[in-house]
Amino acid sequence: MSQTLYINSISKSFDGKKVLDNISFEVHPGEILTLLGPSGCGKTTLLNIISGIVVPDAGSVRLGTTNITPIPPEKRSINTVFQNYALFPHMSVFNNVAFGLKVRRMPKDVIRDEVYNALELVHLSDKAHHKPHELSGGQKQRVAMARAFINKPNILLLDEPLSALDAKLRAQMQTEIKQLQQRLGITFILVTHDQQEAMALSSRIVVMSDGRIEQIGTPKEVYETPQNLFTATFIGNANIFDATIISRTQTTNTGGAKSATVLVENARGVIDISGKDGVGEECKILLRPEDMRVFKREDVADDLGGYMLGTVTTKTYKGATVELDIELESGKTIAVSEFFDEEHEELDEDVGDKVAVNWISGWEVVYYPHEI
Amino acid sequence: MRYNRQRSAPATTSAPATATPLGRRGMLRTGLLVLVSCVLIVLVAVPMFLMLLLSFTSHTPTEFYTLPFTFSGYGDVFTSVFASVLLSSVWMSVSVTFVTLAVGFPFALSLSGLRPRTRLVVLVLLILPFWVSTILKIFAFQVILSSNGMVNALLLRLGVIGEPLPLLYTDFAAVLGMVYVLLPFMILPVYNSIRKIPWECYSAAHDLGASSVRTLFQITIPLSRSGVFGGILMVFPPSLTMFYVSDILGGSKTLLLGGFIRNQYTVAGNWGYGSAISVVFMIVLVLVPLFVGWLGWRSSSFFSGGGVSEGRGSRGDVGASSLGNGGSV
Numbered sequence: 136m137s138q139t140l141y142i143n144s145i146s147k148s149f150d151g152k153k154v155l156d157n158i159s160f161e162v163h164p165g166e167i168l169t170l171l172g173p174s175g176c177g178k179t180t181l182l183n184i185i186s187g188i189v190v191p192d193a194g195s196v197r198l199g200t201t202n203i204t205p206i207p208p209e210k211r212s213i214n215t216v217f218q219n220y221a222l223f224p225h226m227s228v229f230n231n232v233a234f235g236l237k238v239r240r241m242p243k244d245v246i247r248d249e250v251y252n253a254l255e256l257v258h259l260s261d262k263a264h265h266k267p268h269e270l271s272g273g274q275k276q277r278v279a280m281a282r283a284f285i286n287k288p289n290i291l292l293l294d295e296p297l298s299a300l301d302a303k304l305r306a307q308m309q310t311e312i313k314q315l316q317q318r319l320g321i322t323f324i325l326v327t328h329d330q331q332e333a334m335a336l337s338s339r340i341v342v343m344s345d346g347r348i349e350q351i352g353t354p355k356e357v358y359e360t361p362q363n364l365f366t367a368t369f370i371g372n373a374n375i376f377d378a379t380i381i382s383r384t385q386t387t388n389t390g391g392a393k394s395a396t397v398l399v400e401n402a403r404g405v406i407d408i409s410g411k412d413g414v415g416e417e418c419k420i421l422l423r424p425e426d427m428r429v430f431k432r433e434d435v436a437d438d439l440g441g442y443m444l445g446t447v448t449t450k451t452y453k454g455a456t457v458e459l460d461i462e463l464e465s466g467k468t469i470a471v472s473e474f475f476d477e478e479h480e481e482l483d484e485d486v487g488d489k490v491a492v493n494w495i496s497g498w499e500v501v502y503y504p505h506e507i
Numbered sequence: 508m509r510y511n512r513q514r515s516a517p518a519t520t521s522a523p524a525t526a527t528p529l530g531r532r533g534m535l536r537t538g539l540l541v542l543v544s545c546v547l548i549v550l551v552a553v554p555m556f557l558m559l560l561l562s563f564t565s566h567t568p569t570e571f572y573t574l575p576f577t578f579s580g581y582g583d584v585f586t587s588v589f590a591s592v593l594l595s596s597v598w599m600s601v602s603v604t605f606v607t608l609a610v611g612f613p614f615a616l617s618l619s620g621l622r623p624r625t626r627l628v629v630l631v632l633l634i635l636p637f638w639v640s641t642i643l644k645i646f647a648f649q650v651i652l653s654s655n656g657m658v659n660a661l662l663l664r665l666g667v668i669g670e671p672l673p674l675l676y677t678d679f680a681a682v683l684g685m686v687y688v689l690l691p692f693m694i695l696p697v698y699n700s701i702r703k704i705p706w707e708c709y710s711a712a713h714d715l716g717a718s719s720v721r722t723l724f725q726i727t728i729p730l731s732r733s734g735v736f737g738g739i740l741m742v743f744p745p746s747l748t749m750f751y752v753s754d755i756l757g758g759s760k761t762l763l764l765g766g767f768i769r770n771q772y773t774v775a776g777n778w779g780y781g782s783a784i785s786v787v788f789m790i791v792l793v794l795v796p797l798f799v800g801w802l803g804w805r806s807s808s809f810f811s812g813g814g815v816s817e818g819r820g821s822r823g824d825v826g827a828s829s830l831g832n833g834g835s836v
Contacts, residue, residue, distance in 0.1 A: 186714065209716040217714075221707030225729045234725075235715040286715065 138199035138289055139164055140185070140322065145194035147180055154180050156346040158194070162290070167316055167323040169333040172343035173369070179294065181343075182326045186292055187211050198289060214283035215292040219299060220275045222267040228254070228278050229263040235286040253281040256315065273304045277311070284319055293325045297332055309335050330370045334358065342366045360500060367421045367500065374427070374469040376400060376420045378501075383414065394496075400443040400463055405496040421500040424472040429459060432489040442491035445469075447484050461490060562782035572778040580783030589767070589784065596764035599678065599753070600746040603685045604693075607742050608735065610686070611693035615734075616727065618694070619701045633691050641688055645755050648684050649675060652756070676758030684752040689745060693738035700734025701727065740796045747792070764788065 140162040147155040154177045162168045170178040183189035185196060187208030195204045203211055214235070222231050232253055236246045254260045257277035267275060276296065283291055296312065297305045313336060316323050327333050333340050334354040342349040342357060342365070350357055350366045361367035364375065378397040384405060395408045399420060406420065435442060445463040459471045471492065473484075484490055562580050564572035583589070618629055636644060651657045654671035662668045674680055704727065712722045750765030762770070768788070771781030 188710065188713075209713050209718070215711075215714045217707045217711055219705070219707060221705065221711040223708060223711070223726060223730075224705075225732075234712070234717070238716045238718075238721065282711075282715070 140290060140324075141195075141197040142181075142185070143195045143197065145181065145184060145191045145196070147177075147184065147189065147191050149180075154346050155184075155191070158346075158348060160341060160348065160351055162322055162324060163339075164322055165316075165320050166338040167313070167325060167336055169325045169327060169337040169340045170343060171327055171330060171333040171340050171370075172349075174328055176343040177346040178326045178328075178343050182215075182292055182294055182324065185290070185324065186213055186215050212286075212289045213292060214286050214288040214290075215294065216276075216279045216283050216296055218294040218296075220267075220279040222275055222278055222282070224267055227264050227266060228259065228270070231267065231278055232282045232285055234282060239286075249285055250281075253285040256318065257281045257311075272300050273308060276300065276308060280312075280315065284315075284321060288321060290322045290324060291319075293323060295327055296325065298327075298329070305332070312336060334370070340370075342369065344369070361421065364419065364421070364502060372424050372470050374422045374424070376422065378404075378406070378418050378420045380408070380414055380416045380418070383408075400465055400467070402443040402493065403441050404493060404499075406499050406501055407497055408501065417504065419502045421502065422469075422494050422498070424458065424470040425456075425474070426494045426498040427469070427471040428493055428495065429461070429471050429473060429484055430491045431484060432491050435491045439491060442493050443469075444489070444491055447486050447488045447490055450484070450486050459484060461492060463492075558782045558785055561778050562786045564779040564782075566777045566779050571772075571776050577779075580777075580779040581787070583780050584783055584787050592762050592764060592767045595762070596747055596767075599682065599685075599763060600743055602682050603689065603746040604739055604743045606682065606686045607690050607693040608738065611690055611738060612697055612731075612735070614690075615694050615698035615701055615731075616723075618698050633694060637691070642751065642755075644688070645684050645752055648680070648687065648756055652680050652683075675756065678757060681753040681757030684756040685746050685749055688749070688752065689742045692741040692745075696737035696741065697731055697734040700731040700737070704730045736799055736802065740799055743799075744792050744796060747788075 142158055142160050142162075145155055145158045146153070158177075158181060170181055172178045180189055184191050187203070187206060191204065195202050197203065198212075223234070226234070229250055232250045233246050236249060241249075251260060251263070254263055257280060259274060259277055259281070262270065262274060262278075267278065270278065276299075280291075280293075280296075293312075297308055300308060309332065312323070325333075325336060337354055339351060339353055340357050341351050344365050349369075350362045352360075357366060358371055361370065361373075367373045368375070376399045378399045380395045381398050381403070383395045393407065394405055395414075396403055397406050397418070397420070430442070432439070432444065443463050445461040447459050448462050448468065449460040451458040456472045456474055459473065460468055461471055462468050469492070561572055563576040563578065565575060565577045565579065567573055618626060621629065649656075652674040653659075654673065654675070656675070658674060659668075659671040663671065708726055708730070709722060712726050717725065747763070748765040750763050750767075750769060753763050754766060764784075768781050768784050771777050771784065775781075
């Protein structure tokens with residue numbers, strides 16, 4: 136029932152300031168796509184362009200084979216769940232949900248059945264005659280969703296759907312949104328500035344900043360192989376190091392290097408490289424906290440040359456992990472997570488301990504100056 | 508309800524205020540409360556009490572009022588003369604209220620859609636006439652509406668009419684004058700409640716496919732109901748008492764409630780009867796707004812802290828200003 140949505144070279148300026156700069160991507164039928172970015176990156180404007188509230192300066196929005204750019208919002212088969220729900224305060228839950236069907240002048244008994252079906256789906260059948268102000272935040276959220284999806288749109292837009300809820304409800308609603316989407320089979324496009332929400336909900340994430348797309352990919356791709364430093368730092372915790380290639384260690388048949396030794400914070404380490412990079416070249420290395428390994432300095436047998444040296448400044452116990460902040464000798468502070476497993480039943484580094492840090496070779500992401 | 512509380516509050520809250528340790532602020536507060544209480548007692552409670560007392564006095568051809576105390580004033584309230592006065596008064600006030608609403612609502616709606624700067628200018632223009640005495644403005648209407656006034660002159664010049672229309676000294680002129688005076692009191696609360704409608708409600712209605720007309724009738728009008736009730740509360744009661752407008756523009760052809768009461772004092776010299784009518788009228792004037800207010804509150808409990816109570820809050824001011832104008836006649 137859903138169709139592919141094509142965003143073609145969309146640009147938009149407000150008062151001479153470019154908010155969206157030549158944005159193109161497509162949204163596959165039945166997926167949950169998230170527009171993720173800091174506030175002011177243009178994600179909400181883009182959502183409004185898809186819904187039709189905002190008209191783009193250039194480019195087009197196509198649904199299947201239809202160009203919907205000139206179609207006004209009320210005629211698009213796209214519905215929105217607004218950030219603060221925007222329920223009609225004077226109408227009961229029933230009338231809120233029925234609004235779209237009444238607009239289309241459907242028969243009364245059909246409306247009744249459809250509304251109760253929709254309320255059933257969001258577990259609110261017993262609240263049909265309540266007013267919005269009698270509902271909790273999570274319930275309002277579900278009414279807002281029912282009111283939108285009852286119209287059987289091709290695409291459902293959700294603007295910061297969970298921002299008004301507390302942490303526990305948010306986790307619960309994430310699951311509910313996912314289940315609902317699977318049942319309805321409608322394409323969901325979600326806007327959020329919360330990277331965790333984006334990771335948890337999306338089949339794909341569009342990372343945006345300054346009106347441009349930084350990366351499009353699955354949560355796994357975006358987290359593990361961020362294409363640039365913006366994505367790397369915006370999604371998850373990241374330690375970024377300056378590194379210099381000091382020698383190639385492995386060479387392929389064609390003469391290119393597969394891996395190389397680099398000097399990072401006065402420590403030698405091994406990275407995978409693509410081929411052409413030469414000795415002396417500078418690059419940046421991204422390491423997630425969980426890519427790092429920490430040892431007490433006295434436990435490291437002989438050669439400290441392969442480790443970054445530093446001192447633990449804070450230690451946070453998080454149940455499954457222990458998070459350390461370590462101040463390196465250069466003065467740079469890095470974040471490290473350690474997991475409890477069979478090798479590490481006790482994570483006994485303490486604040487003030489001298490430690491040696493390295494990383495699991497191959498888990499790093501390398502950026503060369505021309506890519507940044 | 509706040510309307511009442513304003514009057515009774517000083518008496519009840521001054522006790523705990525004096526009970527707290529008398530710091531500088533405490534003394535200031537107590538002092539202000541005493542001052543306000545004194546003003547209210549002298550200007551409101553004493554005259555009201557005197558009027559209540561007068562309403563039980565008898566009437567002789569030689570005395571405006573005299574003992575013994577009697578209920579005859581109240582008995583006379585329910586006479587046919589009074590009933591017809593009441594009926595024509597209420598009819599006139601209903602017309603005035605209806606016209607102010609019919610003109611005020613679209614005005615408030617378009618006002619809320621203006622750019623902030625333009626809106627400010629319009630609001631100032633709306634409030635500016637308050638600085639001119641109501642009586643002066645009403646006399647200005649006499650000049651405009653008279654048979655050789657501006658309106659007739661214009662219509663004659665344009666050839667729309669052959670001879671001057673009898674505009675002045677009609678019910679039309681009286682209603683027009685009252686609408687002119689009371690219109691801002693309808694526009695402001697309605698504008699206020701329209702402005703409070705969350706912007707996303709319109710977006711949501713649009714998103715769900717509603718046309719502008721449907722949005723107006725299903726979103727804007729229901730959600731501004733509290734402001735409409737507030738406006739009615741601020742327009743209807745004063746319009747019942749603005750006898751000087753109907754005197755000046757309506758030519759005293761139809762006797763309205765305010766005029767009828769005044770006549771009891773100044774013409775008939777029957778102060779007891781006049782006071783009795785005033786007391787009954789006052790009770791009705793308190794009950795009707797309470798009832799309308801309750802209706803408004805019930806129908807829009809979402810705005811329980813919003814428009815309605817604000818309307819009531821400022822209604823006290825309207826009462827005071829119309830009283831003040833009434834006094835100056």
